[in-house]
Each structure stands twice: as structure tokens, then as C-alpha cells.
Amino acid sequence: MDANVKNAVTPTTPPKVENGSPSEITLDEFEDLSALSKNDDSTVSITVVGASGDLAKKKIFPALFALYYEDCLPKACHFTIFGYARSKMTDAELRNMWFPNCAVSFRENCSEKMDEFLKRCFYHSGQYDSEEHFIDLDKKLKQHEGSRVSNRLFYLSIPPNIFLDVVKCASKSASSVNGWTRVIVEKPFGRDSESSAALTRGLKQYLVEDQIFRIDHYLGKELVENLSVLRFSNLVFEPLWSRQYIRNVQLIFSEDFGTEGRGGYFDSYGVIRDIMQNHLLQILALFAMETPISLEAEDIRNEKVCAMLQQQL
């Protein structure tokens, strides 16, 4: 979770929303969604909003399949994945669209696993600001969830100007009545601290902070994940990792392709905002923070915030 955003506004208790439900399991439990399958009475439904887009196709669905392949999703029939967007598509068309990107070279039984996984994937076409269309989605989700406890996750893979429309409709018309409801928000979280705080205030009209997961996909990269292990578990590096021994730190970001489809986004938002204030600052914080009391998410977050405040970044 992005701590700077989290701390950008004074937490307030949001008004209770119709059909809304507060979180019922902790962040740690959430990390292993497969744990939910131990309880035969619960299901997880993941709705990827903006399913027709680039991010969904290239990253989210392959990642969901990888989770399924590694048994990190509840067993089949205890999870459902819905794509939601305005484009008209059938379930089969959605599956065909995702398939090529998901079919990476996993180990054995990949195609069987893929068949099982795709059978749990469905599509619902709707407008982002239509409560009616989210009510229709809710009905479809219920058909798959049956009478079990339903836990629902909405992944916002859409441009930021429609985040709030979706959160409003999803929380009013399609949130879980008996389990948790959570929302994953993709960057950018606003274009400056004022708009970031405004976004957080907007989200909190419908959700409490524990329901909001701001994602920075750089933190999932192997190299970045290994940074903490390298720093804190390596007897050679650990004592040397300080200002006494390190004079200069450079973070170099390079891509081997051009602007491609990002021209409009870069013009209005900027390359620095695209990469630096999120991905690269997260890495710098991981690099510069003091040793956290544990490698739990909240403890690392706390140390990253301290490191940033000390550097006045």
C-alpha cells in the first residue's frame, strides 16, 4: 500500500454504504487467497474493470493465471474471474483475448490448468458509471457464488478519471453482503499531492482504508523483491550498507522500446510522474530505509515512510 497516499489525509470513518461490507480478514491472510479455499463456505470473485485494455491483457490475466497455476487461488468453483468493460464481448472472446498472453512456458500440465482456469473466467459488458449495469454484474456474481460467503475484489485497470465512478457503482451495487469487498487501484494515484489526496478522499466516501490496495507492480519484480533479502540476510552486505561505505546511489531506468501508445498519456501526465514518483522512489525507499522490525508489509511501509521523510522526498 502506498503509505504517502495513506497518510495524505486524516482517516475518517466513511458513511456506511448500501450493500457494503467492512474487511473481515487481515492483510496477511489476504496475501494467500488460497487459504480461503480451506473454508468450503467461501468464494473469491475477482472483477477486472477495464478488461479490454492493455494492462489487463498483458499483466493482470497472466498474473491471475500464474496464481492459479501455483495453487494460490482457491480451488476451482471457489473463485470466479469477471472481466468488465464497455466493449461488447462474449465469454469465449474474452478467453481468446487473454489466452495468448497467459500461455507462457509454465511447467507441466499447463494446458490442463489453463482450461480449468479459463472455465472460471467470464465477461460482463457495462458502463463504468451505471449502477444498473453493476446490479447486473452482481446478479451474475451471485449465480457463481451460490449460497457461500462471497469475498469480492475489484481491480481497477482503467484510466484514473473514472476510478470514482466505478468505486461508487461497485460499492453501492455489487459489493459483498456477507464477506469482504476490496479494490485494487493502479497508479497513477493523482498527478500531485493535492490530487492524490482528493482521490483518497473520493475513495473513502465508499471504502475504508483497509479495503483499498494501491498497487506498484515494480515491487513484485524479482530483482526488487530480492533487494530486502540482499540487504538484511546477507552477512557481507548487511554491515556495509550505510552512508559510511556508500558514497553514491544511482537508479537507472531504461526501456528498449519507444513511446509507442503512451504519447497522449506522457503529454498530459509526464514521464517523470509515470515512473519516478512511484516505481523508482519505492526502490529508493527499499534501498535506503532502516531495518524494519519484520518483513511484514506494514513494517516495511513504516520504514519506507521514515526514510522518505528523513530525505524530505
Ligand SMILES: NC(=O)C1=CN([C@@H]2O[C@H](COP(=O)(O)OP(=O)(O)OC[C@H]3O[C@@H](n4cnc5c(N)ncnc54)[C@H](OP(=O)(O)O)[C@@H]3O)[C@@H](O)[C@H]2O)C=CC1
Ligand atoms: N499498461 C500498463 O502497462 C500500465 C498501466 N497502468 C495504469 O493502469 C490503468 C489501465 O491501463 P491500460 O490498460 O494501459 O489502459 P487502457 O487505455 O488500455 O484502458 C483500459 C480500458 O479502459 C477503457 N477506457 C479507456 N479509456 C477510457 C476513457 N477515456 N473513458 C472510459 N473508459 C476508457 C477501455 O475499455 P472499454 O472501451 O472496453 O470500456 C480500455 O480497454 C491506467 O490507469 C494506467 O495508467 C499502470 C501500470 C502499467
Ligand SMILES: O=C1O[C@H](COP(=O)(O)O)[C@@H](O)[C@H](O)[C@H]1O
Ligand atoms: O507503470 C509503468 O511501468 C512500465 C514498465 O514496467 P514493466 O514491468 O513493463 O517493465 C512502463 O513501461 C509504463 O510506461 C508505466 O506506466
